[in-house]
Amino acid sequence: MQFMFYLLALVALLSAAMVVFSRSPISSVIHLVVCFLAIAGHYILLNAQFLAVVQIIVYTGAIMVLFLFVIMLLNLNTTNEPHKSMLTKVSALIAGGLLFLVLLASFRGANDIVAAHPYDAKIGLVKSLGMVLFREYLLPFEISSVLFISAMVGAVLLGKRDTVKKS
Amino acid sequence: MEPIQTAIRVVPLEHYVILASALFCIGILGVLFRRNTIIILMCIELMLNSVTLLLAAFSAYHSDPAGQVFVFFIMVVAAAEVAVGLAILVMMKRNIDSIDINLLNRLKW
Secondary structure, rough: HHHHHHHHHHHHHHHHHHHHHOOHHHHHHHHHHHHHHHHHHHHHHHOOOOHHHHHHHHHHHHHHHHHHHHHOOOOOOOOOOOOOOHHHHHHHHHHHHEEEEEEEEHHHOOOOOOOOOOOOOOOOOOOHHHHHHOOHHHHHHHHHHHHHHHHHHHHHHHOOOOOOOOO | OOHHHHHOOOHHHHHHHHHHHHHHHHHHHHHHOOOOOHHHHHHHHHHHHHHHHHHHHHHHHOOOOOHHHHHHHHHHHHHHHHHHHHHHHHHHHOOOOOOOOHOOOOOOO
């Protein structure tokens, strides 16, 4: 159990680093898929089965395939991308590392955050999550469908070729 | 097979916090580090995923299903964001024939 956690954490961190540092965009996408699968494994360890399935279907199944399609259709898989200057790269590394240090330091002083609630094994299952989703969070759920409609209209509008000549 | 009450919560919650903040910082590093717009979009996805992992961990450790519902909503917003972001990227490639983020600096100052 603990071993699985550390193994999955290692896989997630290494593949996330490979997303940033790999040269071709296709291998970045593949490493991001591996990272998302590791996060889905974390959800299974947390007994959040619904989230694990949604993570695999939505993220690794839909979103990453969308990325792959865009890369392949636009022929973006070039490895000679212009790089930022060395100064910017070093300062980006320093900024990221400092942010991590600040986060670690701020969590170090936090109180013990494990609450005394009794463990409920059912909260991650589809049935109980559906009950919560359709009772307490019904309005946000419906609003998110409006968000999807507007995102779809926006994507179609942006992706359409301009037919009106610019004057 | 150990019962689920003892199988879960053996990893201290601080380790989840550390893992999520490390993933978040890698995402920020990628946004600052690269010039390729599609990699920057992927790093934003990575940051969103680290936050959802932390929400799910807190929800499981506190036995509160609201956290997992919020993870679901974050996934919804992420899907919409990716669709619009990739449409913008396609338009950018079509108009200036490049996906270099440094070329889009007219709104900078």
